[in-house]
Amino acid sequence: MSSAPVGEIVQFDNVGLRYESSREVLTDISFTLFPGSFYFLTGASGAGKTSLLRLLYLAQRPSRGVVRMFGTDTITLPRDRLPLLRRRLGVVFQDFRLVSHLSAFDNVALPLRVAGVAESELVQPVRDMLEWVGLADRMAARPATLSGGEQQRVAIARAVIGRPQLLVADEPTGNVDPDMALKLLRLFEAMNRLGTTVVVATHDAHLLRQVPDSLIMRLDRGRLSDPTGALRYPPRRAAGPV
């Protein structure tokens, strides 16, 4: 197991991804994510945003290239060691993927239970988290009884409850109105201020202007546009209190 230089959260080097015998959906992807950074991943539909995110949240291994996360080469890492890395990630899925038979509280508590946090120790943090996303009065509600915006906030709360080092969100504002989208973005910024590296996939140009310090990762037909090299060799910035 080789290690990336200290301080890098993610490093992609000449990564390619191909599903079975089709053409590559991602080609020669190289970038580095540093702690405490905020990234927007943009591109047209079919550009490969979701595929790149799947590589980031370890749902997929690339067909070629090198992917290092938290200093660990994930290509050579044995499969049974991947859960440890996944617990350092937070993921907001485009379709929320809430567990339908669990309450909002239990959905948010799920990552903590999976990580083995004692039941007595998770109650208060989950309540605080639901309060934080404005769902203090909806803790017992099942996903089917929540609105789209509420479901989205439960999904975000579940993604950040474990204080992940890397937060990956796939079109997190796609199902909510502009006001709510902005509010959700403020939640991501708040997490970012706590030191979490955030990657938000979106095609909403208006949203990009809301986070001035963010870096843009633009995908075009499976290739990452990086004319200045800022994604591959980004200017270092101070890490937050992760």
Add this chain to the structure above:
Amino acid sequence: MSEPDPNGLGRLSEQPAVSDALPDDPSGVSGTQTARRARRAEIVPQDRLQGPIPWVIAIMVGLMVIAAAGALALRNTGQTAASDLAGGITVQIVEARPEVRARLAARAAEVLRRQPGVSEVAIVPPGELAALVEPWLGRVDGAPDDPAGADSGLPVPALIDARLAGPADPARLAALGAALRAEVPAARVDAQSTWLTPVFGAIESLTWLALALIVLLGLATGAAVLLAARTALGNNRATIEIVHLLGGTDAQIAGIFQRATALDAAGGSLAGFAAAWIVVSLLGRTFAALQAGLVTGGALGWGDWALLGLIPLAAVALATLTARWTVMRALKGML
């Protein structure tokens, strides 16, 4: 509806990151621990005793217990009969003339009593012998209403029932035969157990048949659990993927299914065993009422019931392991 409060981060920032509290080994959190926590909020919905599996297992366990009880009863019958007949020998005096036959029988009995290791010797009374064979042969020589020596019926050999201190093995039989024939040439010696050799063979065959049935039923139970686990896995694939992506290990996810299957199997096994116990007890009483030595010798003892009690335990273990194997195998297909 409340609004998100991005500024209310004070308490959250004091909270340690999950990854800070994690062991290096992701398997440090066991499936059992996760399953225990999942009890309060079941990660995989479990409609206990609603699906077919508990009932399939109940039927399988019931049939296995009945088959095993039959095998044990047959074994007991064989052992009791073999033990009863182990040291028994029968001496026949083949002589047509009743008065000579009676004299030779008395002399042969005397010879037997002199032999070392012969513990009991008794001449079977002619009347008892005649009554025994009358249903098949009709009136025979020596019938109660036909005094010995009248020679008014079919002649039957005189019989001497003797019991040895040890088993009636071929060497012992040969020695006794030689001693008898030296003084009573018409004497023939047989071990009583040899007459039941075909019966013992049949009992052994039936015992093997019962064991084969138990194995087949066990395999069928495993197959049923395998199919049920696959179905449950398919129905809950989305949830499993989420738990997997949140950092759940294969052992944790398998543990959840394993626990659900174990509970279902335990309920089914208990019901199946109880039903089989009632059936076997009723059958036992029916056979005991026959008052037939060979049949009542097959009664089940506490040791037998203890052995039968292992069947539901084995069924639970089999179902649990099958569920675990199925889920682990399916999870290997995910990254």
